[in-house]
Amino acid sequence: MPIYSKRKYYKSKIAHLKFQTMQLTSEDIFDILYRNKKVSISDSELKHLKASNDFLKEYIKGKIVYGVNTGFGPMAQYVIDDEQQKQLQLNLIRSHAAGSGDVIDSIFIKATLLARLNTLSQAYSAVSVETIQLLVNFINHDILPVIYQHGGVGASGDLVQLSHVALSLIGEGEVIYKGKIVPTEEAMQSCNLKPLRITVREGLALINGTSTMNGIGYVNLFLSKNLVNWMVRLSSLMYEVFSVYDDFFSEELNNTKKHHGQRHIAKSLRDQLKGSKLIKKRTTESYKFIDESNVLENKMQAYYSIRCTPQILGPIHDSIQYTEDVLHNEINSVNDNPVIHMETENVLHGGNFHGDYVSYEMDKLKLGIIKLSILSERQLNYLFNDRINGKLPPFINQGVLGLNLGLQGTQFPATSTVSENMTLGSSNYINNISTNNDNQDVVSMGTNAALIANRVIMNTYEVIAIQYLAVMNAINYLDIENQMSEKNQVLFNEAKNVMPFLDGTDKPHYKTLRNIKEYLLKFSN
Structure with a gap:
């Protein structure tokens, strides 16, 4: 499928081609990442990309352009001879492929490739047509360059992480292919692909941008939306277990507050409980x-x-909505430097590679999800504590009190995991450390922010898995299934295929919780 939807046309001053700048939507990205839809580039885009690449080749004759015939960063004052310019790009890629730590998840890598393809396809980076076509093939064949967690400061882009992408495109390094880490050359040969040939500035263009933090950010966005949906469902199940009053999630009460998120959550609760x-x-x-x-x-x-619940989840919902707007703008932006502005026959030097927008949103998203995990843990405590709920045995214990323990052991991982989330709540956005001979003196730490936000998100799935186990057992103990709303009856019936119910005997719960987490991670409408 084409990777774009909305279109905007302008006429190129240099190439005299009608070119379409298109916009990736969240639905496009979800389809490519989770439904394995293929990407493609139109002929008109390829013509415009070639024109941009040809323009830069002409433009640099007799002119100095950063990163094409100069060194990089604090060494930009050194001019590079014509015959050494291609070697310069290769040196940049190889020297900056210096990542460390664990390999990031495959879904993050694919999202990174997609984000980089999208910005380079806009023809403001003057890369070759071959570069774009090779990125398309990597995505469609699931050839995923090995990218490591640590290395990027998110200021001159995700330099280290994206260098590992560029390293694979030139046929070096390693990739994840068919579930295994293999030499890049082996995977490319399997798919009849040839390594990238440098033309002008492919090295700098490939590594100079926000694509890793942006790609991880989108995965975090999808996972967070799903978390909020599940927290609404679990809360509604809690309401049924404890036969709550209807006024606190009513339209009348919540519409007296002007916040969209609060109203949305309250309406979602009413719909779930109808x-x-x-x-x-x-x-x-x-x-x-x-x-x-x-x-x-x-x-x-x-x-x-x-x-x-509406007042707690409401601001989280609103923050996620704004995060989606920022990620959408970022993935459809040109986050390179310099920007090759063919329409005005100019090369513009600036800082579009800086990751503050994404870093700030990842910190905010992380805080919202931490609060969601706190809400889940407190609702779990309400289920377990018979002295405050007055309706269920301690820890929903259906055996002999004192001899059997019910779900008592499962509260400890919930409590400790929420505590870890709270520890991870410090900001990356303001955690500035000057680097690169002080050339990069204000940095975003955007990829760190995105990765730590993801850790918080995945932690929170573990917490709500424990709440899911508890609330479903509470429903089964009270035998209230037939009195519940139709939507909640469906959820309870599904639970019968996801987990075993308590029968009074004590059994290990770790495998059950793992199954529940995997179930909750499946995206639903």
């Missing part, structure tokens, strides 16, 4: 007293982890 016979209506409730002391039998208002 038809429930367990939710109590505040307007028709008859209050009962324990005795003559005028003490109510039931709590007037639920704990905040129950009652304030």
Whole structure:
């Protein structure tokens, strides 16, 4: 499928071609990353790319252009002879392929390739047509350059991470192919591909941008949206278990607050609970007293982890929406330097490679997901603590109290994982360390921000897996399935295929929690 959707046309001053600048959407990216849709480049795009590459070849005759006939960064004052310019690009790629730590996930690598392809395809980097076609083939054949976690500071782009991409494109280094790490040359030969030949500035253009942090950011976005959806569902199941009042998620109450996210979450809860016979209506409730002391039998208002769900998840929803806007703008931007502006016959030097936009959003996204994990853990505690819920045995224990332990052991990983999330909550965006002989004196740490945000996100899936296990067992213990909303009955029926229910005997839970996590990670509408 074409990797673009929205189109905008302009006339090239140099090539006199009608060229289309197109926009990747979140749906496009999701389809390519998770549904294995193929990418393609149109003939008109390839013609414009060739024109841009030809323009730069002419432009540099008798002119000095950074990174083409000069050194890089703090060595930019050194002019490079014509016959050494291609070697300069190869030297840049090889010298900066210096990543360390673990290899990042394959989905991050594919997203990185897609993000780099998208910015280079806009013809402001003057790379060769061969570069673009090879990137397309790497994506479509799932040839994924080995990229390491550590190395990028996200200021002059993801230099180190993207150097490993460039290294593979020139036929060197290693790639992940058919699930194994193999020499790049082996994978390319299997797919009848030839290594990239440098023409003018492919080395600098390939590594000088925000594509790794942007690609990981999109994966984080999709996972975070799914997390919020699951937290809404789990909260609604909690409401059914404890037969809560309907007013705190009502339209009337939540529309008195002007925040879109709060209203959206409240509406989602109402939709999930439609038809429930367990939710109590505040307007028709008859209050009962324990005795003559005028003490109510039931709590007037639920704990905040129950009652304030729209107010807690609302800002997280809104933040995710804004993060999506920023990532969309970034992946459809030119994040290279210099920018080859063929329309005005100019080469523009600046800092479009700087990753502050993505870094800032990854920090904000991370904070939102940490708060979501806190909410999940507090709702879990409410399920487990019989002294506050007044409805379930301790830890939903269906055996002999004192002899059996129910789900008691599962609260510890939830608590410790949320604690780790809170420790990871410090900012990368403001964690500035000058580097590169102080040439890069203000940096974004964008890829670090994206990777740590992902760790928090995956931690949170583990937390909500424990809540899922607990709330489904609570429903089974109370035998309330037939009184629940239709949507929640569907969720409960699915749970029967995902996990075993407690039967009073104590068993290990680690495999069950792993299965639940894998189930929750499957994207749903």
